[in-house]
Structures are given as C-alpha cells and as structure tokens.
Amino acid sequence: MGKDNIKEDLRIRKTRAAIKDALYELTREKTYQEISVMDIAQRAMINRSTFYLHYKDKDALLDALAQEVLEDMNPIADAISEENLRNCAKTGAPFPHFIQILTYIRENPAFFQLILGSNKKGSFYLELSQEFSPKVARALQGFKPDAIARTYGPVALINALSGILRKWIKNGMVEEPEQLAALITRVSLAVMAIDHI
Numbered sequence: 001m002g003k004d005n006i007k008e009d010l011r012i013r014k015t016r017a018a019i020k021d022a023l024y025e026l027t028r029e030k031t032y033q034e035i036s037v038m039d040i041a042q043r044a045m046i047n048r049s050t051f052y053l054h055y056k057d058k059d060a061l062l063d064a065l066a067q068e069v070l071e072d073m074n075p076i077a078d079a080i081s082e083e084n085l086r087n088c089a090k091t092g093a094p095f096p097h098f099i100q101i102l103t104y105i106r107e108n109p110a111f112f113q114l115i116l117g118s119n120k121k122g123s124f125y126l127e128l129s130q131e132f133s134p135k136v137a138r139a140l141q142g143f144k145p146d147a148i149a150r151t152y153g154p155v156a157l158i159n160a161l162s163g164i165l166r167k168w169i170k171n172g173m174v175e176e177p178e179q180l181a182a183l184i185t186r187v188s189l190a191v192m193a194i195d196h197i
Contacts, residue, residue: 016054018044023061024110032062032118059120066124069111070131076100077135082142089143089189094181098161102177105165112169125166129158145192153192160187 022043026035037058041048055061080097088095105112115124137154145153161184168180 012054015044015046015050018046019051019054019061020065023058023065024114027110027114027117032058032114062114062118062120065111066115066120066127069108069124070127072108073101073104073128074131076104077132080132080135080139082139085139085143088185094178094185095188098181098184099177101161101165102168102180105169106173106177109169109173112165116166116169125162128162129155132161133158140192143192149192156191157188160184160191 019040022040023035026039026043030039035058037051038048040058040061041051044051055064076097079100080095084096087093133154136157137150140150140153164180164184164187168175
C-alpha cells in the first residue's frame with residue numbers, strides 16, 4: 001500500500017471518528033430524533049457533503065455504530081460454553097459472559113444510551129439476540145432442559161437480558177456488572193429449569 005493510500009485511510013478513519021464522536025456529544029444535548037445531519041457535520045467540523053461521503057443518513061451512521069458494537073461483542077458470544085455454565089451452576093458464580101457484556105456496556109455508555117433513545121433499539125436488540133441465541137442454545141444442550149425450556153428458553157433469556165440491560169442503562173448503570181450478572185445468572189437458571197447439574 002502506497003503512502004497516499006495510507007494517508008487516505010487515516011483521513012477516512014479520523015473523519016469517521018469525528019462523526020461518531022459528534023453524534024455521541026450531541027446525544028447529551030438532544031434526543032436522537034432531534035439531531036440532524038447538519039448538527040453532526042457542524043460538531044464534527046466537516047461539511048455536510050463530507051458526511052454523505054461516509055454515510056447515507058444518520059440512521060446509516062447509527063447502523064454502522066451498532067455493527068461495530070456487535071462485532072466487539074461477538075467474541076463474548078463465542079466464548080459461551082457448556083463447561084462455563086456448569087461451573088457457574090455448581091458454584092453459584094455469575095456466568096462470565098454476562099459480566100463481560102455488562103462491563104463492555106459500562107465502558108461504552110455513549111453507544112448504549114444513544115441506541116436506547118433512538119428508534120433503532122428494537123432492531124439492535126434483535127440483532128444482539130440473533131447473535132447470542134444460537135450460542136446460548138448450544139451451550140445449554142448438555143443440561144437437558146425439558147422441551148418447553150429447550151424451545152422457548154433461549155429466546156426468553158435473550159429478551160430478559162435485553163430488558164434488564166435497557167433498565168440498567170436507563171438507570172445510569174449504578175449497580176456493578178458482577179451484581180447484575182448474578183441476578184441474570186439466577187434468572188437464566190430458573191428460565192431454563194436448571195436445578196440440577
């Protein structure tokens with residue numbers, strides 16, 4: 001790759017970072033619906049036409065941010081295993097992937113507060129559910145839950161988790177990730193009717 005390409009890539013990354021930061025800053029002042037592309041461009045100190053070189057509209061920007069978050073969370077979903085779940089069920093410790101998810105959210109509050117106040121929260125949590133559900137279902141296979149828990153449990157868990165996450169974010173993430181992970185673990189074990197190992 002030539003020097004010109006490297007400079008261009010760096011400029012693109014800097015511009016996209018400025019756009020992203022501008023959106024996050026603006027959400028402290030206005031709701032997502034009140035923010036315009038012009039607001040974002042002015043805050044990022046770019047022309048509106050420059051914004052449109054990178055994103056079709058503000059929803060496309062939000063979709064790109066959501067995709068980045070889902071990619072960041074993918075390794076957490078991949079690490080869910082039956083062995084981890086069994087160890088936690090035996091010891092009463094919170095599932096480690098819940099602690100990781102909550103820690104990630106606490107370290108990236110701007111995105112989650114933004115998504116919570118947008119018209120995209122349903123689609124984001126649906127995508128999150130689609131990412132985690134099959135991996136949770138795979139990890140739970142060895143527990144031999146009954147047919148109803150096996151059929152509806154993974155969906156119930158993901159929906160319960162997304163509801164708890166939304167409430168936690170809305171309340172300012174006061175509780176420690178470990179505290180909330182312990183609650184989510186207890187709910188998960190109950191939903192899946194796992195009272196034996």
